[in-house]
Amino acid sequence: MKGLERFSPALVLFVALGFVGTAVAQDVVSGPARVIDGDTIAIRGQRIRMHGIDAPESAQTCLDASGQAYRCGQVASNALASMAGRGSVACRARDVDRYGRLIAVCFRDGIDLNAWMVRDGYAMAYRRYSSDYVRHESAARARRAGIWQGRFVAPWDWRRTQGAGNSGAPARREGCAIKGNVSSSGERIYHVPGQSRYDATRISEAKGERWFCSEAEARAAGWRRARR
Structure with a gap:
């Protein structure tokens, strides 16, 4: 937004x-x-x-x-x-x-x-x-x-x-390691540790991306799991 x-x-x-x-x-x-x-x-x-x-x-x-x-x-x-x-x-x-x-x-x-x-x-x-x-x-x-x-x-x-004074990556809650990414087509996809794109995925809250504490939380918010 x-x-x-x-x-x-x-x-x-x-x-x-x-x-x-x-x-x-x-x-x-x-x-x-x-x-x-x-x-x-x-x-x-x-x-x-x-x-x-x-x-x-x-x-x-x-x-x-x-x-x-x-x-x-x-x-x-x-x-x-x-x-x-x-x-x-x-x-x-x-x-x-x-x-x-x-x-x-x-x-x-x-x-x-x-x-x-x-x-x-x-x-x-x-x-x-x-x-x-x-x-x-x-x-x-x-x-x-x-x-x-x-x-x-x-x-x-x-x-x-x-945005003031915060040019780094958004902070995540302790124990919340699932990355909720928004693709270029607007699709909401989450990545869990160990998946192929996990390390390369960067979270931008300005785009509506976020961290999740569980897969259930991610799915409830409208994200789907990455296929690999």
Whole structure:
């Protein structure tokens, strides 16, 4: 759930020579969606950042109404998967960011998934780039839905504090040696010690990757075991 930085119009035209630009020109990308995190999906290998919203990062925690910490980033990801995973998703491209992701509004069976995520309190309106979902956020806040039930750090602030002075690999919990990797196509694959790609796999929390303490935990979070 990296922040968004848009290309210049000239560069967008240059990129149009490739698949991403073609998708923008075609306006809509559709098909089965793989959820990467609470505001990013992949369709046919193309990563898509959902326009106008920002969900908690995969590793981010929030406090619920009773003050107990919970993994709000994972909750957001699971919520999106529960909606997007039920059928074909159609994403209407709006732009391309510097990571090569399409910026799009995504729909499933006529439901605006961007709006749904904000309205149900799984994501915030990303005012830096759009005011499209501000009213949905206001409704969620009034109902104390999702993250609004307790306390949390805005995703963009969380990313900034996590990145400050931390250029090394993300720390892992003691005894948690399973590596949860996100492939270039957006597939979530975990590697256990002894597998052929384990040592070469590096974990980047900015991409939604993480450490697991058990294979059961990894599978429950939506990862599958590497084949070798």
